[in-house]
Amino acid sequence: MAEPSARSRARGCLLGGAVGDALGAPVEFVRHAQIVERYGPGGPGEIGEAYGVHGAVTDDTQMTLWTAEGCLRAYHRGATKGIVTIPGVVLRAYLRWLDTQEAGPHDGPAFWQTGKSWLFDVPELHARRAPGTTCLRALEVRRAKQPFHNESKGCGGVMRMAPVGLLTDKTDHAFRIGCDLAELTHGHVTGYVAAGAFAVAICHLREGATIAAAVDEAAAAAARVTGGGETVMALDRARQLAASDAGEVEAVHALGTVTPGQGPGWVAEEALAVAALCALRHPTDVERALRMAVTHDGDSDSTGSICGNLMGAALGVEAIPERWRTEVELVDVILQIADDLHDARTVTMNWFSGPRGPGWYDRYPPS
Ligand SMILES: [Mg+2]
8 A cells, every 4th residue: 555645544544443433332322142143252342323313422422623723723823923822722613512511692792702612612512421420520620710620630631632643743742742731631640741752653654653652652652751651561561452452352352450340431541542542453454453452341432433543644645545534424524624823834835825825814713
């Protein structure tokens, strides 16, 4: 197979994530035994229905898009005004996400609705798809400008961080920004270090690294910081299991140690490790990697989503089975955002119009 272009990797990363999310959505809260009963031992092979919608994505994809929107607005602000606090701008994007998850409009003007937000006008993004309570609560606190603290290391930070690795070409920046953006909602060090490590992996894949090399780099980035130990251990375990002769579901379940009996992936380092394990087992086969990533007792849509981000960034959008690519929800929005991330990284900024003319400026007002 020919090497995918950088644009194809960006598209594959976001669309692969959505496909993994959609594949896992009907079985997020379903145990392995019941998944096998329903679909056979290989798990779901077709995009199905969740939340009453064929091909529905969940909060993982929705929040990934908001991360991208926030990062692009931050990028635009930095490029045109010369000063930006990336977490501050992205927080506003997450507060817009919070608005989409709540019924009815707010009273009065809100600081996070500055400028037009094209994502906010996408009706599907207002659907509630089992949003993580940690993200909801954390953002409510931040919206009220109250002191924020929690000790959560749920996977809601890591699962939304792929765009960071697509936008920046410096891996140390990807790590730092990934950590900072996850820490907006997840206060436990592993909750954000795993997110930074994931952004590093995507950054390397975007430059053509193999899955194995990208996972090594992610673990190395986590190993360099205080508190990175749990992430490093989980990724080490994933690498060992990938190379072992353990069966697929046995290997995945072996990574679930934090919430016994519930399967893996509900916490950040496990979600990343499951995704890495499945990608390492099937580095050239998106279908097999994603079916493995959703067929277990744990948090199937998040592990599917993260694995899809990795596989798509590694192999490009063409490697995703066409029947899945066309059936997933929001495909036009996802490809637009992926192209915008690609353009922002590769095309010289035009002060007046951004990389792609006036439409780009309108999509990402610099605030
Ligand atoms: Mg979800």
